[in-house]
Amino acid sequence: MKHLPFDALMELESGVIDEASQVINRRLSDMPSFFHDQDAVQAQLEEDPVLYRTYVKQNPISSSLWNIGSSVIEPGTVGNEYFMTKGHFHLKEEAPEVYFTVSGSGRLLLQKHSGEIEVKKMAPGVINYIPGGWAHRTVNVGEKPLIFFAVWPADAGHNYGAIEEMGFSRLVVNDRGVPKIIDNPRYAPGLVK
Numbered sequence: 001m002k003h004l005p006f007d008a009l010m011e012l013e014s015g016v017i018d019e020a021s022q023v024i025n026r027r028l029s030d031m032p033s034f035f036h037d038q039d040a041v042q043a044q045l046e047e048d049p050v051l052y053r054t055y056v057k058q059n060p061i062s063s064s065l066w067n068i069g070s071s072v073i074e075p076g077t078v079g080n081e082y083f084m085t086k087g088h089f090h091l092k093e094e095a096p097e098v099y100f101t102v103s104g105s106g107r108l109l110l111q112k113h114s115g116e117i118e119v120k121k122m123a124p125g126v127i128n129y130i131p132g133g134w135a136h137r138t139v140n141v142g143e144k145p146l147i148f149f150a151v152w153p154a155d156a157g158h159n160y161g162a163i164e165e166m167g168f169s170r171l172v173v174n175d176r177g178v179p180k181i182i183d184n185p186r187y188a189p190g191l192v193k
């Protein structure tokens with residue numbers, strides 16, 4: 001199969017990728033169980049805020065190549081927990097990924113099935129390399145949208161179930177205006193591979 005070049009334009013202010021083949025909008029009602037404060041979830045469900053959007057430009061040539069995309073996480077909290085992505089392992093576990101932050105301020109939670117965890121900072125210009133085998137979740141700890149660019153193998157896929165069941169062992173919460181990493185009381189390791 002012939003591999004042809006392709007281009008895309010990402011609007012740096014908004015994070016929108018033109019002619020994205022997929023636009024995913026995630027509201028609180030798409031992921032109520034992911035937040036630790038279930039009373040806060042119930043209270044905010046009526047408003048049902050958009051937590052983040054992802055724009056994906058799927059590789060038009062072959063699923064064995066690369067996808068490119070961007071994510072825009074809105075500022076805000078559910079209770080004291082910052083707006084964040086669901087987080088996932090790649091279905092093809094060995095598939096890595098690279099994030100490049102364009103604007104805003106965030107944290108990247110990385111966790112292996114073994115429970116090993118790392119928390120990285122996301123800020124304009126920072127490049128985060130996510131090796132295969134690490135689940136990844138991004139969290140907006142700032143007051144404006146967190147916008148980042150991503151590139152990953154087009155056949156990586158997403159495994160959301162493991163994180164939905166098990167959670168990350170750490171939460172990122174707003175502690176009087178300062179982001180703090182705390183233990184997740186609901187963390188349930190070993191439930192799902």
Ligand code: 6PG
Pocket residue numbers: 054069070071085086087088097136137138150152156157158
């Ligand atoms: C991917 C990327 C990235 C991610 C979004 C939304 O593998 O596609 O990691 O595009 O999907 O930032 O995060 P969730 O997929 O966890 O909702």
Ligand code: NI
Pocket residue numbers: 088090097136152
């Ligand atoms: Ni990913």
